[in-house]
Amino acid sequence: MNNIIEIKNLKKYFAVPQGTLHAVDDVTLSIPEGKTLGVVGESGCGKSTLGRTIIRLLEPTSGDVYYNGENIISKSKAEVKKLRRDLQMIFQDPYESLDPRMNVSRLITEPLIINKLYTGNGEREKVVSEMLELVGISEKLKGSYPHELDGGTRQRVGIARALALDPKFIVCDEPVSALDVSIQAQVINLLQRLQESKNLTYMFITHNLSVARHISDIICVMYLGQVIELAERYELFSNTLHPYSQALLSAIPVPSTHNRRTRIILKSELTSPLNPKPGCRFAPRCIHAKPECFEVTPELKDVGNNHKVACHLV
Amino acid sequence: MENLLQIKNLTVHYNMETSVVEAVNDISLDIKRGETLGLVGETGAGKTTTALAIMGLLQKARAEIISGEIFLNGESLLDKSAKAMQKIRGDKVSMIFQDPMTALNPVLTVGEQIAEVVRLHEKCSRAEAAARAKEMLETVGIPSYRYKEYPHQFSGGMKQRVVIAIALACSPDLLIADEPTTALDVTIQAQVLELMKEQIQKRDMSVIMITHDLGVVAEICDKCAVMYAGEIVEYGTVEDVLDYPTHPYTRNLLNSLPSIDGEIKKLQPIEGAVSDPTNLPPYCSFQNRCKECMERCTEGNPKLVEVAPGHWSKCFQHYKESEAEK
Amino acid sequence: MSKIHTPAMDKAEQKRQKFQKRRSTPFTDGWRRLKKNKLAMVGLVIIIVYAVIAIFPSLFTSYSYVTQDYTSLFAPLSRDHLFGTDNLGRDIFTRVIYAARASLGISLLSVAVSLFFGGVLGSIAAFYGGKADDIIMRFIDILQSIPGTLLAITLAMALGKTVVSLMLALGISTIPPYAKVVRAAVLTAKDRQFVEVSKCLGANDRWLITRHMIPNSLGPIIVQTTFGIAAAILMISSLSYIGLGIQPPTPEWGSMLSDGKQFLQMGTAWPMTVIPGLAILIVSFALNVLGDGLRDAFDPRLK
Numbered sequence: 001m002n003n004i005i006e007i008k009n010l011k012k013y014f015a016v017p018q019g020t021l022h023a024v025d026d027v028t029l030s031i032p033e034g035k036t037l038g039v040v041g042e043s044g045c046g047k048s049t050l051g052r053t054i055i056r057l058l059e060p061t062s063g064d065v066y067y068n069g070e071n072i073i074s075k076s077k078a079e080v081k082k083l084r085r086d087l088q089m090i091f092q093d094p095y096e097s098l099d100p101r102m103n104v105s106r107l108i109t110e111p112l113i114i115n116k117l118y119t120g121n122g123e124r125e126k127v128v129s130e131m132l133e134l135v136g137i138s139e140k141l142k143g144s145y146p147h148e149l150d151g152g153t154r155q156r157v158g159i160a161r162a163l164a165l166d167p168k169f170i171v172c173d174e175p176v177s178a179l180d181v182s183i184q185a186q187v188i189n190l191l192q193r194l195q196e197s198k199n200l201t202y203m204f205i206t207h208n209l210s211v212a213r214h215i216s217d218i219i220c221v222m223y224l225g226q227v228i229e230l231a232e233r234y235e236l237f238s239n240t241l242h243p244y245s246q247a248l249l250s251a252i253p254v255p256s257t258h259n260r261r262t263r264i265i266l267k268s269e270l271t272s273p274l275n276p277k278p279g280c281r282f283a284p285r286c287i288h289a290k291p292e293c294f295e296v297t298p299e300l301k302d303v304g305n306n307h308k309v310a311c312h313l314v
Numbered sequence: 315m316e317n318l319l320q321i322k323n324l325t326v327h328y329n330m331e332t333s334v335v336e337a338v339n340d341i342s343l344d345i346k347r348g349e350t351l352g353l354v355g356e357t358g359a360g361k362t363t364t365a366l367a368i369m370g371l372l373q374k375a376r377a378e379i380i381s382g383e384i385f386l387n388g389e390s391l392l393d394k395s396a397k398a399m400q401k402i403r404g405d406k407v408s409m410i411f412q413d414p415m416t417a418l419n420p421v422l423t424v425g426e427q428i429a430e431v432v433r434l435h436e437k438c439s440r441a442e443a444a445a446r447a448k449e450m451l452e453t454v455g456i457p458s459y460r461y462k463e464y465p466h467q468f469s470g471g472m473k474q475r476v477v478i479a480i481a482l483a484c485s486p487d488l489l490i491a492d493e494p495t496t497a498l499d500v501t502i503q504a505q506v507l508e509l510m511k512e513q514i515q516k517r518d519m520s521v522i523m524i525t526h527d528l529g530v531v532a533e534i535c536d537k538c539a540v541m542y543a544g545e546i547v548e549y550g551t552v553e554d555v556l557d558y559p560t561h562p563y564t565r566n567l568l569n570s571l572p573s574i575d576g577e578i579k580k581l582q583p584i585e586g587a588v589s590d591p592t593n594l595p596p597y598c599s600f601q602n603r604c605k606e607c608m609e610r611c612t613e614g615n616p617k618l619v620e621v622a623p624g625h626w627s628k629c630f631q632h633y634k635e636s637e638a639e640k
Numbered sequence: 641m642s643k644i645h646t647p648a649m650d651k652a653e654q655k656r657q658k659f660q661k662r663r664s665t666p667f668t669d670g671w672r673r674l675k676k677n678k679l680a681m682v683g684l685v686i687i688i689v690y691a692v693i694a695i696f697p698s699l700f701t702s703y704s705y706v707t708q709d710y711t712s713l714f715a716p717l718s719r720d721h722l723f724g725t726d727n728l729g730r731d732i733f734t735r736v737i738y739a740a741r742a743s744l745g746i747s748l749l750s751v752a753v754s755l756f757f758g759g760v761l762g763s764i765a766a767f768y769g770g771k772a773d774d775i776i777m778r779f780i781d782i783l784q785s786i787p788g789t790l791l792a793i794t795l796a797m798a799l800g801k802t803v804v805s806l807m808l809a810l811g812i813s814t815i816p817p818y819a820k821v822v823r824a825a826v827l828t829a830k831d832r833q834f835v836e837v838s839k840c841l842g843a844n845d846r847w848l849i850t851r852h853m854i855p856n857s858l859g860p861i862i863v864q865t866t867f868g869i870a871a872a873i874l875m876i877s878s879l880s881y882i883g884l885g886i887q888p889p890t891p892e893w894g895s896m897l898s899d900g901k902q903f904l905q906m907g908t909a910w911p912m913t914v915i916p917g918l919a920i921l922i923v924s925f926a927l928n929v930l931g932d933g934l935r936d937a938f939d940p941r942l943k
Contacts, residue, residue: 042499042500042501042502043499055840057836057839057840081842081844084840084841084842085842088840088841089837089840091833091836091837093833096832096833096834097833097834097837098834098837099834099838099852099855099856100834100856101855101856110838110841110843110851111841111842114838114841114842114843114847115841115842150587150588151357152587153587158837161837161841162841165841165842180356180357180526180588181356181526181528181567181570181571182356182566182567182570182583182584182603183583183587184570184583185570185571185572185581185582185583185584186583186584186585188572188581188583189580189581189583207499207500209500209574210571210572210573210574211572213572213574213578214572214573214578214581215572233578237574237575247501248500248501249574250504251500251501251503251504252500252529252574253503253507253527253529253530253532253533254529254532254574255527255528255529255531255532255556255568255571256532256556256557257532257552257553257556257557258557263504263508265504265505265508266501266504266505269469269471269472269502270469270499270501270502331672331673331676332672593655595648595649595652596648596652597648597652601649609646612646612648612649612652613646613648
């Protein structure tokens, strides 16, 4: 299968008063066409920065991103603007991501106007109606303003806006995290249906491992800017190798009183990837850490079954 | 076991500019001493309003208690003066808020903020209060030398520990925790839940755990009440509600969650959205989203029915065998 | 969804639709809140009356503001001369009415000048940040550190005693508050996520500023403009009072006050000062309460 997106040694550093923040540090990944790559990790692990850098909403410090074999990073701003149509993003907060002064119909037309698409008479209205039907919003809500809609409907509007440009690859940045549980499932099902019908490729960023497992084909776990484990979903959940992934998995509260898992409680808290020293970034919190872990940065190595892990102990 | 807190037929409305939000509608709840109750529901289900009503912290300008009574240790809280409620808050009843970032005063050290609560409610010297505060910091897993540090020097999880220390400082009879771990990362949430579990077991304290996360309920609670559109739709032990749910909403909700193990199946979402709280129908408010609704569901609002000993559910389905009402 | 259908459901649905008929947009919501504020509505009515008088002064009086009638100097209030006449026998009511035209026109134009320059400078500073922000805001700080009245007087003297120069003098000296308000508003709007979303959809900088940031920062800008008009009216009167503003024989409240002050000792000449004084007071009061009302209506969090 061909990879629609290939990320090679991507780095994104931010200069902050205290030094350099290695938000994304040497990430290499590829996403096959029509599949979903789940990116999981806790706040500050660089997952959102990664998503934004891939589609050049942020300029990377170094590294390359290939879209269908073309290097996106070396392209000029004007060329990127053309590519925008193919590479879209769905955002987390459906309350903040819609302009409160625009109604549904205008919100969906906006991307068409910006990109000068469907200029013919009445064509845009037709596209709006198509999009509304596609994401399951009643025509009656065309004139409504965002504050009149519930969270799920707003997120559908956000999805419709991205889809209006007929993209091939969509970065979904925590698209269901701000939604109520009963609405989350609606949006997840919608995203899956759209993927099937339009052969979309997703990068699905989330902190929720159950959601990641449900929607992704491949899952990568990030910790402080680096990918520490990468595997096909069943493999990752049945054969979790990295101590951090294990702890993350065990920490999820399960809504049932049976099959309680033994919980690994990590010591201390997440630090930030500020001026990192060599060595495993998880070592200070790791219960299995050896002296070596504090000195040598572990490589992401293949342990078979397309399962990669960055840990000295594996 | 005796009842520590009793809520009887509580109804709270918010009077907005052009409409009335029916936030809490005729709920009754009993919480026994030493019991942890999970109050579960989605945004706007009325969880926080219930908590604020117990605390006497409802916004006076907007909120109106239409009916109902709240008893703590047999004393009616709604009859108490503002001053009397002040004495109770932080002492007998205390609350943990969702966002630890805004719950702490940025210009006071964390130690001072704990000591402040102690001095407000107990006659003791400054030094005694400081000693108590240090002790509390250690209790929640923060070394006491950090007494003199300011909130911004703490991470989110540590701040929430400080908030917990403040809430527990006067050994309350009742602790209300409003989504205490929602703003935290999963591994930090695990730490904080562990801490809360430990403290709940150690102290003979009742807890109301407000959350939208059924996993958290399974983790920490004894009893569980599921709220929908301002009403309690199901109540029972955690085993009853999570493992043998009877109300269609609870069952649907559990089905709409992606699971962490087993085969991956298509999710079964609850279609539609919650009814507008300013315009609830005169019948079952879940009817419009319910896959199992019957003719009868639009004829009136069902009452909670005891489907098994101690397990209540508010649905006409249970009326089949007996017309028993609460 | 549900397979059943009952009359009770229809009834609930009807009630719901009736309830939803009222359109709710950010603008109509603000207007609804403004309408509830009685004092602000009084202010609004006064401003409307003032604007109508300023635009159509001839509808309200049959006299001309220059006609002098030496047979009735310092006439008292009467049916013929509602507010009496002045030292040259001119009808004070007529002059007060025609004076509204000058102060409204010039204050609007001067506010337009400061809003334009302040708006452009403020939005550039906020949007591009960094060096551009530093340079622009230091320039604004310098401009603001010069006392406004003095700056206006100096500019008015340098540019000559024409209406255009008065307008420019007022406009330029009041740029700083507008630049600061616009900058703050755009900075807030800039960080909102829907701006990033539009960027992701391919929008360029101009689109982001004009379609998203400015429309979403209109609230504070409108409020500032309302207060600005009030301040400009006062400033025009002050400048005219000291002889730098509107030149005679065109009537202006400030210069009328100034004319009247020499006859203050004469008991019968009181309308010459009191009437224009009251006019200034009422209009600036109305604009100020309207401004407060608008601020509450557009930003209810501040209440």
